Amino acid sequence: MSDSIGRMDELRLDVLREISNIGAGNAATSLSSLLGKAVGMSVSKVLPMPFNEIIEHVGGAERMILTVFVRIEGGISGNMLFAVDISDARALVRHMTGASEEEGFSEMGISVLNEVGNIVIGSYITAMSDFLGFELHPSVPSLAMDMAGAILAFCLSETGRSGDTALLIEGALSLDGGPISKEGASRLFLLPDPDSYNKMFTALGVPADANG
Amino acid sequence: MRTVRVGIAEAGVVTNPDSITTLGLGSCVGVTLYDDKRKIGGMVHVMLPSTELARGKDFNRSKFADSGVPDLVERMIRFGADRRRLVAKLAGGAQMFNVGGPGDSILKIGSRNTEACKRALASLDIPVISEDTGGSWGRTIVLFSDSGILEVRTIGRSKTQI
Secondary structure, three states, rough: OOOEEEEEEHHHHHHHHHHHHHHHHHHHHHHHHHHHOOOEEEEEOOEEEEEHHHHOOOOOOOOOOEEEEEEEEOOOOOEEEEEEHHHHHHHHHHHOOOOOOOOOOOOHHHHHHHHHOOOOOOOOHHHHHHOOOOOOOEEEOOOEEEEEEHHHHHHOOOHHOOOOOEEEEEEEEEOOOOOOOOOOOOEEEEEHHHHHHHHHHOOOOOOOOOOO | OOEEEEOOOEEEEEEOEEEEEEEEEOOOEEEEEEEOOOOOOEEEEOOOOOHOOOOOOOOOHEEEHHHHHHHHHHHHHHHOOHHHHOEEEEEEOOOOOOOOHHHHHHHHHHHHHHHHHHHHHOOOOOOEEEEOOOOOOEEEEEOOOOOOOOEEEOOOOOOOOO
């Protein structure tokens, strides 16, 4: 398999981690002013993982998650996903509207969550765009609440063209400002298309990856 | 009775009384094949429609419809299945998100996967006897080798057998 993504060196992984820290940091700031309270953030992770391990990492293929998806085109292309636990999603809606959602979500709840995802991802992309010096065009956001496997595998399909491994570039936010647990975190995933990695490195003065 | 689990871009074959499953199909398609007489069931979890999309020559054949489906047929024949008796069932091929605009061709990967799997099966003269494809939701499927029944589970919808 031509899995150059799985063989990326430390320097380049650090660069990607920094991009995620900058993006997720800006997202945390926006979310914090939207919610009017502190939002915690952990140092980003950059994990080269086979697709099936990524699904396990996110809690297993059948675990229900709520996600907002944005497709990025422009200087680089790829997918962004804001993924929250159902309990975090309920807490968000309660905080924003004052209404408790018991079974499923109301139209209002869904629209609030879509907007939160839009703001969080938008802030991430803005910060990334400034840092890289690229113009980036995000799509209209789209929300899905479904099995993690179904959502993640779709987001990985473009990466699937060049191998069976993806770099999971993950920033974690804690909506209540508390410590971030593996289970409870709201996460921001950046999944660049395979040919975008070298564009990101070159933009930051890091030589392109010969394997890429 | 054992249940064999097939991951993304993987394939497997089971014989009576075992079953075979794949979890959380979204835009991916689960293609199952069954030989009713020998009670042999096979499954491949297809992620992309065509090997033409692969970058590089050394790729995982189970990932693509046009290589994964014929490979599964060959594997079932090695297990003793008769090609003329094989029938197919399909599930998955959903469109998980809807954004419109420039990202749209990427978002339609689900329906492209379904069509490519059907084309691959047609070129091998294997009939598709039932399917649960499309929509915008994830699916978990289980193929029972004793009956050939394919069970489809989703979140928030009732379980079906096709």
